[in-house]
Amino acid sequence: MSKPIFTSPTIIRRDINNDIVSPSSPTNKQMSLLTSAMNSPDNAATLSFPKEKIKVLLLENIHSVAIQNFKDQGFNVESLSSALSEDQLIEKIKDVHVLGLRSKTKVTAKVLAEAKRLMAIGCFCIGTDQVDLPFAESRGVPVFNSPFCNSRSVEKKSAELMIAEIIVLSRKIGDRSREMHNKVWRKESKNCHEIRGKVLGIIGYGHIGSQLSVLAEAMGMNVVYYDTARKLPLGNSKACPDMKSLLEMSNYVTLHVPDTEQTRNMIGKDELAMMRSDAYLLNASRGKVVDIAALADALKGGRLAGAAVDVYPSEPEANCNDWENVLQGCPNTILTPHIGGSTEEAQEAIGSEVSELITCFINTGGSEGSVNFPEISIPVSEETHRILNIHHNKPGVLRDINLILSEFNVSSQILSTRKQIGYIIADVDKEASKEIKRKISALPHSIKTRVLY
Numbered sequence: 001m002s003k004p005i006f007t008s009p010t011i012i013r014r015d016i017n018n019d020i021v022s023p024s025s026p027t028n029k030q031m032s033l034l035t036s037a038m039n040s041p042d043n044a045a046t047l048s049f050p051k052e053k054i055k056v057l058l059l060e061n062i063h064s065v066a067i068q069n070f071k072d073q074g075f076n077v078e079s080l081s082s083a084l085s086e087d088q089l090i091e092k093i094k095d096v097h098v099l100g101l102r103s104k105t106k107v108t109a110k111v112l113a114e115a116k117r118l119m120a121i122g123c124f125c126i127g128t129d130q131v132d133l134p135f136a137e138s139r140g141v142p143v144f145n146s147p148f149c150n151s152r153s154v155e156k157k158s159a160e161l162m163i164a165e166i167i168v169l170s171r172k173i174g175d176r177s178r179e180m181h182n183k184v185w186r187k188e189s190k191n192c193h194e195i196r197g198k199v200l201g202i203i204g205y206g207h208i209g210s211q212l213s214v215l216a217e218a219m220g221m222n223v224v225y226y227d228t229a230r231k232l233p234l235g236n237s238k239a240c241p242d243m244k245s246l247l248e249m250s251n252y253v254t255l256h257v258p259d260t261e262q263t264r265n266m267i268g269k270d271e272l273a274m275m276r277s278d279a280y281l282l283n284a285s286r287g288k289v290v291d292i293a294a295l296a297d298a299l300k301g302g303r304l305a306g307a308a309v310d311v312y313p314s315e316p317e318a319n320c321n322d323w324e325n326v327l328q329g330c331p332n333t334i335l336t337p338h339i340g341g342s343t344e345e346a347q348e349a350i351g352s353e354v355s356e357l358i359t360c361f362i363n364t365g366g367s368e369g370s371v372n373f374p375e376i377s378i379p380v381s382e383e384t385h386r387i388l389n390i391h392h393n394k395p396g397v398l399r400d401i402n403l404i405l406s407e408f409n410v411s412s413q414i415l416s417t418r419k420q421i422g423y424i425i426a427d428v429d430k431e432a433s434k435e436i437k438r439k440i441s442a443l444p445h446s447i448k449t450r451v452l453y
């Protein structure tokens with residue numbers, strides 16, 4: 001059952017909004033000594049929650065390092081290699097405490113409504129568009145992701161992939177290779193070019209776009225970019241005032257934006273018509289960003305020199321042998337099965353990072369790294385029990401909570417809020433913790449209350 005908490009003294013800093021902020025996180029040893037207890041309107045247990053009863057469901061072949069990290073904590077882990085459909089997930093999620101997924105599994109409001117015990121979601125990737133983040137927030141479920149680990153392959157690994165594809169397109173390597181496999185020897189230099197001195201236009205100059213900018217300049221390319229946010233131009237890159245000017249001047253246009261209402265179909269027939277006829281389009285962001293029917297028309301009609309596409313409006317839940325897409329058969333077109341983030345290095349780093357963020361949240365309440373949840377983290381103390389409360393962000397909630405806390409000895413307290421919810425951590429006398437939890441849980445705006453014994 002529960003073990004005591006051994007840690008360093010608690011430090012509290014308040015910011016201008018009277019929120020308390022601390023950068024310190026517990027060590028792995030401290031975390032492994034913690035046992036969580038949980039309580040919610042749906043789960044009114046008041047006893048310490050045994051770690052082996054924490055059920056972790058991992059989907060989409062998440063790296064073994066994450067599985068091991070969760071097992072080391074004593075959690076009960078089930079790992080599946082493919083995504084689940086909405087109906088399958090609704091069936092499975094009922095008794096799950098931690099859900100891990102990658103880009104395929106859609107965590108809709110309908111799924112979340114059935115997730116009565118869910119404490120946290122881990123997106124073991126960069127994008128979080130597959131989760132209904134506001135609904136998860138309203139249910140008090142933090143969502144964690146890995147904003148950096150994935151980047152060199154897409155950013156770093158993806159940026160590396162983009163560099164490879166820029167060269168492959170410029171030399172028509174895809175078509176030549178396919179011909180060779182079909183016994184055709186066709187040596188020619190017509191319409192094959194160096195990338196040195198050419199203009200690379202990057203739409204979305206975030207982690208991946210800016211990494212790619214650095215690599216492309218090192219290869220002798222001239223980089224321009226367009227981003228809706230103000231971004232520091234790296235190296236000699238230059239910001240374009242609008243997307244049109246970028247489309248008109250670039251030899252290569254590459255997309256690195258998230259999937260949002262504003263980015264859906266941001267490249268369609270009109271935008272493709274603005275591009276040079278000897279230009280190439282690359283998309284490793286999200287499938288719905290490009291109108292692929294319009295892209296196929298442009299490629300087949302010779303209004304574009306080629307394309308490299310890694311993501312599609314509709315992708316299968318698992319590997320298959322009958323995938324069909326309108327871009328199949330288009331000239332000088334590289335199609336890859338959403339592998340921008342798929343290197344062993346990136347998957348291991350992501351597996352490690354996201355599982356640690358989730359473990360930290362379960363064991364200490366620390367929510368740093370969450371994309372939809374108030375981010376707080378304070379060291380745990382061996383002298384106290386920790387109350388964690390997630391509540392609807394309504395006027396008077398803090399007063400009600402503090403009224404309860406004022407009856408007891410509180411050694412530290414921290415609150416942070418977002419639009420929908422507030423999150424409070426209070427370290428209290430061991431003797432008082434059960435009583436406080438009961439009273440705070442009963443407040444009308446409480447969503448979830450946990451105690452770390």
Ligand SMILES: NC(=O)C1=CN([C@@H]2O[C@H](COP(=O)(O)OP(=O)(O)OC[C@H]3O[C@@H](n4cnc5c(N)ncnc54)[C@H](O)[C@@H]3O)[C@@H](O)[C@H]2O)C=CC1
Pocket residue numbers: 126127128147150151154155158203204205206207208209226227228229256257258259260262263284285286310311338339340341342
């Ligand atoms: N193919 C793959 O396997 C992978 C795909 N991705 C995708 O790449 C996307 C980008 O990743 P990061 O660079 O890490 O994200 P990021 O959040 O660091 O950068 C995205 C950039 O796009 C900009 N942006 C947003 N809306 C825009 C608009 N309408 N017009 C122009 N710029 C806009 C943002 O201001 C930001 O600078 C992810 O959201 C994900 O969907 C990420 C990793 C792997």
Ligand SMILES: O=C(O)C(=O)COP(=O)(O)O
Pocket residue numbers: 102103104124125126127128150338339340341342
């Ligand atoms: O990191 C991302 O956002 C990606 O698109 C990579 O997705 P994946 O982990 O390969 O399903």
